[in-house]
Amino acid sequence: MSQPAPPPIIEDPFTLYFWEGSAAHQLLIMRCQSCGTWIHLPKPVCRNCQSMDVKPEPVSGKGTVYSFTETYKAFHPYFVDKVPYLIAVIELAEQPHLHFQSNLVGVTEADVEFGMPVQVEWAEFGDKTIPVFRPVTREGTVA
Amino acid sequence: MAITTKNRRVAIVGVGYSNVGRNTGLTERHHAAQAANAALADAGLTAKDIDGVGSWGGDAVDFGYMMGFQDLRWELNVGVSPAFIAPAYHAAQAVAAGHADCVMAFRIMMQQPSSAKLAAGGAMLGAPSMSDTVFQYPYGNFSPTQWAGLLMNRYLHESDSTEEHFAKFAVSQRNWALLNDNALQRTPLTEEQFLSTPYITKPLRILDCDYPCDSGSAVIFTTEERARDLRQPAVFVDSSSLCSIHDMNFEALPDMVRTAPVKASKELWARTDLKPSDVSTAHLYDGFSVITFQWLEALGLVPQGQAGPFVAEGNTSLGGSLPVNTDGGAINVGRRHGANFCIEAVKQLRGECGERQVAGADVSVWANAVGPFAGAMLLTKS
Numbered sequence: 370m371s372q373p374a375p376p377p378i379i380e381d382p383f384t385l386y387f388w389e390g391s392a393a394h395q396l397l398i399m400r401c402q403s404c405g406t407w408i409h410l411p412k413p414v415c416r417n418c419q420s421m422d423v424k425p426e427p428v429s430g431k432g433t434v435y436s437f438t439e440t441y442k443a444f445h446p447y448f449v450d451k452v453p454y455l456i457a458v459i460e461l462a463e464q465p466h467l468h469f470q471s472n473l474v475g476v477t478e479a480d481v482e483f484g485m486p487v488q489v490e491w492a493e494f495g496d497k498t499i500p501v502f503r504p505v506t507r508e509g510t511v512a
Numbered sequence: 513m514a515i516t517t518k519n520r521r522v523a524i525v526g527v528g529y530s531n532v533g534r535n536t537g538l539t540e541r542h543h544a545a546q547a548a549n550a551a552l553a554d555a556g557l558t559a560k561d562i563d564g565v566g567s568w569g570g571d572a573v574d575f576g577y578m579m580g581f582q583d584l585r586w587e588l589n590v591g592v593s594p595a596f597i598a599p600a601y602h603a604a605q606a607v608a609a610g611h612a613d614c615v616m617a618f619r620i621m622m623q624q625p626s627s628a629k630l631a632a633g634g635a636m637l638g639a640p641s642m643s644d645t646v647f648q649y650p651y652g653n654f655s656p657t658q659w660a661g662l663l664m665n666r667y668l669h670e671s672d673s674t675e676e677h678f679a680k681f682a683v684s685q686r687n688w689a690l691l692n693d694n695a696l697q698r699t700p701l702t703e704e705q706f707l708s709t710p711y712i713t714k715p716l717r718i719l720d721c722d723y724p725c726d727s728g729s730a731v732i733f734t735t736e737e738r739a740r741d742l743r744q745p746a747v748f749v750d751s752s753s754l755c756s757i758h759d760m761n762f763e764a765l766p767d768m769v770r771t772a773p774v775k776a777s778k779e780l781w782a783r784t785d786l787k788p789s790d791v792s793t794a795h796l797y798d799g800f801s802v803i804t805f806q807w808l809e810a811l812g813l814v815p816q817g818q819a820g821p822f823v824a825e826g827n828t829s830l831g832g833s834l835p836v837n838t839d840g841g842a843i844n845v846g847r848r849h850g851a852n853f854c855i856e857a858v859k860q861l862r863g864e865c866g867e868r869q870v871a872g873a874d875v876s877v878w879a880n881a882v883g884p885f886a887g888a889m890l891l892t893k894s
Binding site: 377 | 627630636
């Protein structure tokens with residue numbers, strides 16, 4: 370039996386950078402070129418200074434776990450054989466409250482802690498690559 | 513010269529439901545017509561008395577014409593918004609301003625596909641901004657239960673509440689529903705039963721969610737003057753709010769514990785002389801149970817982080833210090849998307865709740881939604 374197709378990803382020129390960056394294993398986040406504010410989810414204008422000069426820039430891929438939930442029920446055929454899995458909100462290191470939604474890997478739900486340091490790594494999603502996060506020790510090595 | 517906007521006192525004079533149930537086979541128009549007729553009969557008004565319509569679900573313009581209302585002086589279709597408070601708030605404002613005299617606000621809602629159907633690929637849930645789903649779907653996040661799981665987990669982390677407190681809350685709501693003929697869920701529930709049900713997305717269980725169904729709800733707003741002549745004791749709109757603090761990406765909220773209800777509560781209390789301690793009954797959205805907990809704290813009815821212990825002490829139950837969701841909440845009466853809280857608040861203030869009536873109820877608050885946006889309304893008996 371063939372693997373169910375992943376959920377549809379809307380092809381949008383505005384978010385193409387994200388997929389190109391991920392394919393090259395680089396996490397790109399939109400940033401205001403006028404005041405330096407990071408903007409995620411990406412918008413065409415900076416809500417700090419209203420500049421429309423925004424461009425994606427690489428980030429460190431470091432962050433901490435703000436919240437998480439382990440999903441047991443599949444809401445799409447592609448995820449039927451993947452449950453349970455961990456959805457998490459990662460606070461990226463670059464800016465307070467810069468929340469990035471992703472999956473946690475390499476850790477069981479019982480071992481996840483709020484504020485736990487994590488580091489980006491790369492996973493397959495259909496024919497695309499997506500950023501996911503794995504816990505690291507305080508010194509920065511993989512836990 | 514422009515005619516000055518009026519500032520009239522507004523009353524709720526009629527409330528009604530359709531034949532609410534699971535997969536009723538009825539259309540949005542059927543549910544709207546049933547709810548409208550029930551609300552008109554409740555108020556003692558005729559269709560020709562209605563000169564304004566607002567709705568979320570279906571089409572207000574379509575419903576107005578279908579029902580044979582007057583040519584509409586005011587109409588509104590709200591899109592994605594904080595549940596029934598959106599059409600209700602705007603309906604009250606239209607009456608206050610004198611843009612209409614007798615406005616019906618609707619929430620018409622059809623049952624959403626089951627998770628079994630979603631997993632089989634037979635359907636997909638929509639999203640408020642489809643272009644943002646590129647940052648959501650790849651991680652297996654499709655269902656509102658998942659943002660609710662994130663909010664609930666963070667809430668448990670920051671508050672004194674526990675999953676056992678959520679179990680006690682579900683039991684307290686079910687106990688209210690046992691006293692409500694209108695509830696869809698009316699079998700006794702124990703904490704053990706709650707805690708033994710599997711997680712959908714930990715820490716959220718199915719009994720933390722409202723109960724999917726087809727529903728139509730209608731509420732009629734009019735002037736104080738008009739209200740005095742009608743069938744029911746008038747219930748007055750004392751204060752209201754409709755606020756937002758973020759876009760619709762719940763996952764990106766900077767603070768998942770203190771969300772839009774904080775803003776909506778602040779605005780609500782700034783627009784009245786009444787205080788949280790004046791509230792007799794509270795009717796607080798329970799699309800997910802953590803939302804009710806957030807509202808208890810945001811409204812200042814309970815200190816921050818103390819909703820769980822407050823519920824566990826029995827305060828929100830029959831005979832408690834602050835009866836909450838006395839109809840049983842949407843987990844038991846079914847998903848009426850906030851309209852049930854408005855309607856139950858009205859019934860409590862009229863004193864027509866029978867076994868579940870809260871003695872001496874004279875101020876009731878009802879509130880909807882969480883996260884990016886929220887709204888609330890304070891109702892009084894006199």
